[in-house]
Amino acid sequence: MQNMNGGGLFIALVIVGFVVRQQLRVRPVRRNVSLIVPVVLGVLGAALIALGIASVVKDHSLTALFVVLLVASLAVAGLFGAVRARTVRIWREPQAEVLRQGAMATTGLWVASVAVHTGLALWIDHAAGTGSLGAASLYAYLAIGLGTQNLLVRRRAVAL
Numbered sequence: 001m002q003n004m005n006g007g008g009l010f011i012a013l014v015i016v017g018f019v020v021r022q023q024l025r026v027r028p029v030r031r032n033v034s035l036i037v038p039v040v041l042g043v044l045g046a047a048l049i050a051l052g053i054a055s056v057v058k059d060h061s062l063t064a065l066f067v068v069l070l071v072a073s074l075a076v077a078g079l080f081g082a083v084r085a086r087t088v089r090i091w092r093e094p095q096a097e098v099l100r101q102g103a104m105a106t107t108g109l110w111v112a113s114v115a116v117h118t119g120l121a122l123w124i125d126h127a128a129g130t131g132s133l134g135a136a137s138l139y140a141y142l143a144i145g146l147g148t149q150n151l152l153v154r155r156r157a158v159a160l
Contacts, residue, residue, distance in 0.1 A: 012138050015041070019146060020110045023102030029090065029157035038147035045140025052133030059129075066127045070137060073120040077141040080113040081148030088153050090160065098157045117141050 019037070049070075056062065087105040092098050121134030128134075 015139075015142065016110070016114055019142065020107055023084075023088070023106050023110065026099055026101045029098040029100050029154060034150060035147060038143045038150065041139045041146065042143035045137065045143050048136035048139055049133065052136035056128045056133055063127065066124065066133075069120060069124045069127055070133065073117060073124065073134075073137060073141060074144050076116060076120065077113070077143075077145040078148045080109060080116070081145040082152055084109045084113075084145070085149045085152035085156070088149070088156075090153065090157050092160050098160055100153055100157065113145060 053062070056066070084102075084106050087103050087109060089101050089103060090098060117138060121137065124134035124137070125132060
């Protein structure tokens, strides 16, 4: 994430911190999966990926390695989301409300996920030879990971 400016990196870290903090709180599992945060992150991610691609193609052509790494990064996000979903504790209260709370393993997997994305982002930017697409893909990475986790947690909650 070498090409992300200080402000962009700060905003990304604040978002990751907020998401991790929310994971550790006890909160209800809503009937309709809360996809607001993943959708907002996804829109930001799509816009930043488009800008990142524009920054790359300005000086170089896109290579197959570059595209494969970007797709692999987003697939890894979904994989981490699926694994994290299994670490979230889900239970039914006597009033029939279903609650959820992430565990320390959830936090550890978030940290690992961001570390893996950082490595892939550096590789993407190296493969592109220019631009900041790797760093720009963080928002899409978070959207896919969080969206996958939320959907799978909701599926487990419905089964209770």
